[in-house]
Amino acid sequence: MEHLPREPGPPAQPPAARDGDGGSALAARGLVRRFGAVTALDGLSFEVGRGELYGLVGPDGAGKTTAIRALAGLIRLDGGEARVLGLDPSDGRVRERLGLMPQQYSLYRDLTVGENLRFFARIYVLPRDVYRRRAERLLEITRLAPFIDRRADALSGGMYKKLALACALLHEPDVLVLDEPTNGVDPVSRRELWALLHDFVHGGMTVLVSTPYMDEAERCGRVALVHHGRLLLEGEPGALIAGFEDEAYEVRGGDRERVDVALAGAGDVRAASPAGERLRIVVRRGASGEVARVLAPLGAALERVAPDFEDLFLSRVGEAS
Numbered sequence: 640m641e642h643l644p645r646e647p648g649p650p651a652q653p654p655a656a657r658d659g660d661g662g663s664a665l666a667a668r669g670l671v672r673r674f675g676a677v678t679a680l681d682g683l684s685f686e687v688g689r690g691e692l693y694g695l696v697g698p699d700g701a702g703k704t705t706a707i708r709a710l711a712g713l714i715r716l717d718g719g720e721a722r723v724l725g726l727d728p729s730d731g732r733v734r735e736r737l738g739l740m741p742q743q744y745s746l747y748r749d750l751t752v753g754e755n756l757r758f759f760a761r762i763y764v765l766p767r768d769v770y771r772r773r774a775e776r777l778l779e780i781t782r783l784a785p786f787i788d789r790r791a792d793a794l795s796g797g798m799y800k801k802l803a804l805a806c807a808l809l810h811e812p813d814v815l816v817l818d819e820p821t822n823g824v825d826p827v828s829r830r831e832l833w834a835l836l837h838d839f840v841h842g843g844m845t846v847l848v849s850t851p852y853m854d855e856a857e858r859c860g861r862v863a864l865v866h867h868g869r870l871l872l873e874g875e876p877g878a879l880i881a882g883f884e885d886e887a888y889e890v891r892g893g894d895r896e897r898v899d900v901a902l903a904g905a906g907d908v909r910a911a912s913p914a915g916e917r918l919r920i921v922v923r924r925g926a927s928g929e930v931a932r933v934l935a936p937l938g939a940a941l942e943r944v945a946p947d948f949e950d951l952f953l954s955r956v957g958e959a960s
């Protein structure tokens with residue numbers, strides 16, 4: 640397949656722009672969508688360049704699925720515009736060039752792996768020899784070949800997702816959009832799925848992936864942190880962490896309830912969340928001395944830790960609300 644990996648080597652050039660492509664592969668411009676009293680998208684904007692691996696990261700209900708459905712032309716917008724390769728998502732040409740893996744991918748559970756692939760090949764009206772070649776390649780890269788005769792309902796969660804991915808790739812899309820592909824998937828399959836996405840991008844495909852897992856942000860080339868249908872932060876993962884202006888700490892010792900009360904009254908603590916037995920907090924830069932003084936009488940102390948995306952996210956959410 641054009642965008643699927645064959646041999647290791649330098650990244651392929653993204654496919655040359657065609658009519659209607661515009662500059663970016665995907666564009667969300669001021670997207671607004673309301674469901675009754677709920678504003679799922681509140682002016683969300685982001686652009687995904689051709690050949691990028693771009694992550695939409697945010698908690699449940701942030702608006703990721705709604706944004707993806709808008710880009711795929713599956714819902715009407717109350718404001719803003721979505722573009723795929725410069726085209727309106729309702730344009731018939733988008734169907735040929737976009738691969739979509741929704742959160743609930745509807746495979747036929749009583750059909751086997753091979754039968755599901757054949758079914759989707761028929762939807763895409765693929766000639767038999769083209770289908771055979773692509774299916775063979777997809778079964779190989781997803782490592783599903785040994786399970787070709789297994790029914791979809793007998794696959795593990797990770798294998799099911801990989802079959803869904805293979806079906807979404809049968810028509811060789813230029814742009815692949817995946818909604819929370821790693822949700823409910825075991826850690827090994829999760830790593831495998833991310834490795835596949837990196838391989839696709841290496842082959843020149845554009846990939847947009849949403850995830851509720853903050854720790855997956857660093858696997859993307861660029862990432863958008865989304866909250867309440869708005870963009871909180873966008874950039875390269877390393878640069879975002881390096882530019883983080885606050886500091887992250889773990890609180891050691893002290894009675895948890897009394898510590899919680901003390902921290903709730905400390906204005907410089909932007910966020911607090913449990914980290915196993917301990918409490919993890921984000922503190923405004925330069926204010927840790929004051930926070931440590933508040934905690935000392937309670938027998939609690941601060942230990943500096945490296946900030947991660949959850950710290951970044953919580954800090955921004957704290958600021959925004």
Ligand SMILES: Nc1ncnc2c1ncn2[C@@H]1O[C@H](COP(=O)(O)OP(=O)(O)OP(=O)(O)O)[C@@H](O)[C@H]1O
Binds near residue numbers: 679698700706
């Ligand atoms: N069809 C709908 N009817 C009513 N409310 C909806 C509908 N679709 C989404 N919402 C609401 O819009 C908000 C954003 O939902 P969305 O599914 O886009 O979030 P998400 O980031 O994808 O999270 P999740 O992982 O939970 O799907 C939520 O408050 C959700 O309840």
